[in-house]
Amino acid sequence: MSLDADALTLGYFDQVTALMRRILEEEQAGLEAAAIRLADQIEADRLIHVYGPGGHSNLAAQEIFFRAGGLMHVSAILDEGTLLSNGALRSMAIERTPGYGRIVIADQRLGAGDLLILVNAYGINAALIDAAIEAKARGVFLIGVSSRAHASSTAPDHPARHPTRQNLHDLVDIAIDCKVPIGDALVSVEGMTERIGAVSTFANAFALNCLVIRTVANLRARDMEPPVWRSGNAPGGDEANGRFIARFHDRVRKL
Numbered sequence: 001m002s003l004d005a006d007a008l009t010l011g012y013f014d015q016v017t018a019l020m021r022r023i024l025e026e027e028q029a030g031l032e033a034a035a036i037r038l039a040d041q042i043e044a045d046r047l048i049h050v051y052g053p054g055g056h057s058n059l060a061a062q063e064i065f066f067r068a069g070g071l072m073h074v075s076a077i078l079d080e081g082t083l084l085s086n087g088a089l090r091s092m093a094i095e096r097t098p099g100y101g102r103i104v105i106a107d108q109r110l111g112a113g114d115l116l117i118l119v120n121a122y123g124i125n126a127a128l129i130d131a132a133i134e135a136k137a138r139g140v141f142l143i144g145v146s147s148r149a150h151a152s153s154t155a156p157d158h159p160a161r162h163p164t165r166q167n168l169h170d171l172v173d174i175a176i177d178c179k180v181p182i183g184d185a186l187v188s189v190e191g192m193t194e195r196i197g198a199v200s201t202f203a204n205a206f207a208l209n210c211l212v213i214r215t216v217a218n219l220r221a222r223d224m225e226p227p228v229w230r231s232g233n234a235p236g237g238d239e240a241n242g243r244f245i246a247r248f249h250d251r252v253r254k255l
Helices: 005-026 026-045 058-063 089-095 101-106 126-137 148-153 200-219 236-248
Strands: 046-049 076-077 115-119 141-146 174-177
Touching: 005 026, 005 076, 005 101, 005 200, 026 046, 026 076, 026 141, 046 058, 046 101, 046 174, 058 076, 058 200, 089 126, 101 126, 101 174, 115 126, 126 141, 141 148, 141 200, 148 174
Parallel strands: 046 076, 046 115, 115 141, 141 174
Antiparallel strands: none
């Protein structure tokens, strides 16, 4: 059997870009509302916490943390439990463990006045839901990035779900829909049962970077210039970043 690899990759490109355009157009109101809250935090010199409970969801937290062009006020919660570097099956088991997310949030000592972005495309796993429940009980303002379609299409008795069967988008103060379809992978190949070409990392990263851009636009409208990371590999990067290290080193846990 001969397959047209060029056609498959072009189809993947078209589907990925179409999904990102949907985020851009359909989530404008949610992104702007969230950006205003992030701008408020930065104006008050408070941190923006981001947590992606789940294997590849951790990449979302890393996407806007200590990143060239990223906000220095972002503090990523990089809990070792669900990192794939500690074992993929272990990661999946822990993200399905009720109570685990509560421990992570309690360990961060978040409370009233704090803001937490929770990112998980599927929006259902036990660690994610427990993190949302615990943060909410502590008075934290919650922004969620997840797929409504994926959460709504997943069976109530799916083993990944929290015992309460709740979805992230129902628990947060502002929900941003990353549009990831059920199953995540997009490309169908003739003769194969499973699709290939996942989209969730693209979708989460795009939504979060749109949020960062809108936050900066809001701050500039207030005549503020937020501190932003420059690549350490760019000319003058270490010097530019060094002006702010002392300001954040003892506040951002993973810095």
